[in-house]
Amino acid sequence: MATSSIKVLDKYGQEIKTVGFNRFGFDSEVPIDELRSLYLRPHYVSTAPSTADSSKEDAKETESTQGRTPYQTNSIYHPDSQSISYTTLTRFQPVKLLSPPERKRILVTGGAGFVGSHLVDRLMLLGHEVTVIDNFFTGSKTTVSHWIGHPNFEMVRHDVVEPFMIECDQIYHLACPASPPHYQFNAVKTLKTSFMGTLNMLGLAKRTKARFLITSTSEIYGDPEVHPQNEEYWGHVNPIGPRACYDEGKRVAETLTYGYHRQDGVDVRVARIFNTYGPRMNPADGRVVSNFIMQALRGEDMTVYGDGSQTRSFQYVHDLIDGLIALMNSNETRPVNIGNGDEFTIGDFAKLVRETVRKVKKEDDGVDVPLVNIIQKPIPTDDPQKRRPDTTRAKEVLGWQPKWSVEMGLEEMVRYYKAKLAEGSL
């Protein structure tokens, strides 16, 4: 399906044609089709004919490159040899031309990750100069490869636990593994990333006088005794459990942030992000949305942990990026929850995902697939039982509220994974 033919209605029934908005003197609005063309590319990779004659394949590659939309790479997958031939980009998606005072030098740590790459797309299309630092532990160069070589873009392989020097105006500090299996894989490294990484980036902000935004998390509320969670709640965290490396790491990162703010006058912003999903989420990262969609697409059993009565509230990545950019450019220095209040039990969410996969397969491929089974697996230790953001503060101080319904976001994410499966890259 062509990206321009996908019609998305927001929670209030209005068609979504753009994301972002002009607020606090910073214009973050871009047409949704422009963004989509960067991640929803059903023909991003074409499949080579089954032949061993490489000269013919090369000729085909040249031929098909010429017929492609001009802002995309045209890589070819060779099923016979299980290989892929890459071509480099020659033209980039157009970006806004900003005057020098409008154009900001923006550092995004973790910019090759799931959330980071969407933030990079938006900031690039808006015409800013973007530098990404990432150690590629959970991020991947492929998420931002469509900007590599662009004069406004720089990609540096660097681990934030080591100091980093650069001149910049704004720092979005995202770097940290976020999926429970990933952040528990090396708990000490996760803590080190949260503590030393944040310390280094705050030191950089202090030296350059850059504004500093940290992406904190709903996990700082732990297994909450207050529902929904507002920013005044101090949380209920097990400091020695398996999740503590992330929860306590992010809590100390917030403490450091306010330490630099009070002591050194660093201009800080703290976003507490609630469960977020969308294209470019690593299908194997173990979080619930990617697990469920991949299982349903592959016709495998969907794994609900525990009895499925625990709840989560899922936000689509474009809403999160709107919220992060609004917060960065606002005057709000207190923590702000950024999340979608639509709360589901995980059991109900599994049913919604399998129905969405069936709907998209029917609409796009005309095939009626049977609903997959839902099975139960043991619940992870300290898995929070309830989670829903109170976003009153975001509404009051940022004028921000999520627009994407969970269903609409899920449909787009299913299309993204379907396209990736078809191109042979999953």
Ligand SMILES: O=C(O)[C@H]1O[C@H](OP(=O)(O)OP(=O)(O)OC[C@H]2O[C@@H](n3ccc(=O)[nH]c3=O)[C@H](O)[C@@H]2O)[C@H](O)[C@@H](O)[C@@H]1O
């Ligand atoms: O987004 C947040 O606010 C934070 O919480 C998430 O943690 P969690 O909510 O546990 O995220 P998932 O791993 O996606 O799990 C959500 C729920 O689904 C369940 N689950 C997960 C995977 C699965 O296959 N089946 C399943 O039932 C989990 O047990 C959990 O109850 C992640 O740790 C972070 O990305 C983030 O900082």
